[in-house]
Amino acid sequence: MSNVHDSDRCDCNVIHEDVVLNVKAKMPEEEKLYDLAELFKVFGDTTRVKILYALFSSEMCVCDIAALLNMTQSAVSHQLRILKQSRLVKNRRDGKVIYYSLDDNHIQQIFNQGLDHINE
């Protein structure tokens, strides 16, 4: 039984208590929203967006990605780690070379929706 008024953080009055209660009932659990923000945080960096977009075309090794983006191997490697931790990319080893590829089929749709917003 959570109460709208159990807070002292808001320095103004609740104007529409019915609305607040109604919306509160419909909100997903805190953790889901946190995870969602964390996912978008991963998409919120130009380098990572470029890497993901590159992998739409084909799997690539770290050196190729670095050359494509005109970036340091180290910088790319750091970003790939973040992408892998978020289960957005996976990798396979072939000798010395490690190939990265997409590990998710929602990314392209999410990106397309995002581009729709930008282009409208």
Add this chain to the structure above:
Amino acid sequence: MSNVHDSDRCDCNVIHEDVVLNVKAKMPEEEKLYDLAELFKVFGDTTRVKILYALFSSEMCVCDIAALLNMTQSAVSHQLRILKQSRLVKNRRDGKVIYYSLDDNHIQQIFNQGLDHINE
């Protein structure tokens, strides 16, 4: 006529030049990818995700949002400004009260795709 080799930033060799050139040809223009990352950066904060999710249910005034999220009116106001600048929300004034609502119909789909990724 851009050349893969005009860079000195990559401290390793290009292994698959054909792949790099092919992917480079398919990459969207730099600016689009930048804008896309900027958009996701806006989604990459728990407070803003919560605000947007709340507005899926109904339009709300600033005080109500602050009460719902147990946050300062000021903090909410700052975030609403960012959301408005990104054309994700709009507002209308009714006397002293300002009501915010969604200004984009891609958001819900983007969020749903994101949740699909998290839940799989």
Add this chain to the structure above:
DNA sequence: TGAACATATGAATACTTGTTCATATATACA
């Protein structure tokens, strides 16, 4: 007009994060 309320905003602070640099790990090959 002045008090009360809703909202906006600038400055400061604490925290997060992307890149660099140096170096470690791992594999191939002579």
Add this chain to the structure above:
DNA sequence: TGTATATATGAACAAGTATTCATATGTTCA
């Protein structure tokens, strides 16, 4: 086994950002 190459990673630094605090703006109503 030793060297070269591909990749990973820890530490440090610079740049960005969310919240807080104080205050300003704008509207209503007595």
